[in-house]
Amino acid sequence: MAMPEQNPFTPTFGAAPPLMVERDDTIERVLAALRHGPRHPDFTLLLTGRQGTGKTALLDAIAAAARHEGWLSVSATASAPEFGTQLRHELSALAEDMQRAPKTRLASAQALGFGLSWAKEAPDPQPLLHELSLRRMLTGIADTLATSGIGEGLLITLDEFHAADVDGARELAAAVQHVTRREQRPVALVMAALPEVTETVLADMGMTFFHRCARGEIGLLGYDATRTALEVPIRQAGGSIDGTALELGARSSGGYPFMVQLVGYHGWESCADDAKHLAVDDMHEGIHEADQALAAMLLMPLWSALSPTDREVLRHIAANDGPIEVAALASALHKSPSYINTYRRRLLRAGAITAPDRGILDVRDPAMRRWLDGQRPIADIEH
Template sequence: MKAKENPFKPTAGGEPPLLIGRGKVIRDFEKGLDNGVGAPGRIMLVTGARGTGKTVMLTVFGDRAKARRWDVIEETASAGLCERLVDALRTGRGALDHLTIRPSLTFAGAGIGLGEAELSPKRMPETLRSAIAGRLDALEKRHAGLLITIDETQAAERSDMIAIATAIQHQIRERRNIAIVFAGLPQMISDLFNDEVITFLRRAKTNILTDIPLDEVRDAFATTFRASGMSITDAQLSTAANVTAGYPYMIQLVGYHIWDTADMRDSDTIIDADVTAGIEEARIDLDNAVCIPELQGLSKNDREYLEAMAASDGPSPTVNVAQRMGKTPNYAATYRKRLLDAFVIRETERGEVDFAVPFLREYLRRNQ
């Protein structure tokens, strides 16, 4: 009997039916909740390139926490982050008119607490710390806890991060039942660890999401296709797995389009033509969703720098990139910095540069 529903879900942030290669990350988080206050998984950083499933992990963590009767507050970093957090923490008690976080430092022996919040005159003074404490007071009466997740942390304002880190630190000192997970691009870790004011977060459990081993991708494809009623050969599974390069978003795209191509023929047997057509559709979707948006807004010289990088199969010494551009290293360094700041490229441990956006190298080679 022909399968009815496509089991692959290449939707941004949506939880796919089968999570591949993320068991340890999920286990670390669940152990943090179950082992109580002070467990490493109670403060976590999840990082990785775009499309590696960071937002999916936050969704999964939220589901696991809710299953334990915890409250979950989900936010995305942008201007006004702390305002929205306080508002969410006090849901049902009226929205806030205005909130200003006033972080401060100890200077010459005089210290002022971080994380203070100043409301408009229409409201009584509140703080992020007291808002969290108030929510926890209610939750702990029913032996529940609070999970806060913050996505795209690399976009957070420093003052918001100081306020959040300070407020959470106080709750942990008071042995409150709270957990927080930050997700963001790899630059997030560097920024947080290099900020002397947010040293508390250096103790967070860090999970770096990398590409999935191809044998796990192949096994996951086999399980998912066959469980949905589609028959597929071992050779077809290998072809599909290899083209994904283990990139989580591409895994979902390839699976979705191969399945859909067979379904359009009203068949529950995948043929080689379905695999070929599905892979091509997946590449088009990946280009439109990932590669093209990354290149929009870049200057001609930015793109020239990327095209020079694309001539290498892996990381490129910056001097080689400059030579391919026909420019001096100092000239090329301007565009290197711009692309690093935009998270389009990354610096390797050896000081070389590589693409931070999966499949962008291949896209540039096809479209030069």
């Protein structure tokens, strides 16, 4: 029997998972818009989701899928200082690549007037490509695309949009508004942001462009998909997993993608067996390790940013075995619904809780409940 390979899991932010489950619909949604053209509502799309739900990995997968269909892509991160400059550099590098396109294509392209339009329009002395405005660059690239057949269009992916500085966001909005919406050129935009984007960038004046972008939510994975995300990579790496261990791992992660990777990773590491058959004990140990890693990386920083009352309300939510009704929470705390509402909003914004349904609240994931319970072992999911 072949020896199992390395640990397949990727418990790192921004890393492509060994198997990306349950995101095909979103990828297909973007591809459908690209095929349809700039009039499609999803041609400019804003995806929101909490940290660790897989936004960065999804943007990368979307860009790869678009390239597979003949689109060019550039990506930038809005939390970087002066992301507008970063984006212009990416675009100028792309423009240079386009000019180095295969000779045969270039020859026919030249016959059709290939040549980036800004090269002709630019005043003397010529500015460097990346010093041109975003709008000029996008126009130039769109012109070249239209005449050269180098690509179907250009997809821009922009990560961490909630942290965008106002100037950069305004320039991007003006450029895409003009090139995509007004001139109907094939320059598509897919952005990812934390849900708080509605209170940061989108709340700023003059951001109507972004308000009109289509929206998508990136959330937790369903139970079956979570099982698949754990089991398939283990098998592909030459290992196997006990049915009960798999159920335990899937339930304890709560379908939270980052935790799925942590649980898979530490479950695999905890397994001393050479053949890497992950048993229930390995998984218990793995979950314990994963809980500690998540606490250090995410839960403790989150907790320390909460007010004493936030914490008290959160503890009550976590003390319930599952989702709790706002009304029940109000009576348990002897408070009015409007008082609860204030803290509901604060805790949602902090990413400490979720609202799975109207009038229902729950902790962000099972790991948070376990952590608040003082690392109570996972008794509630034991058989």
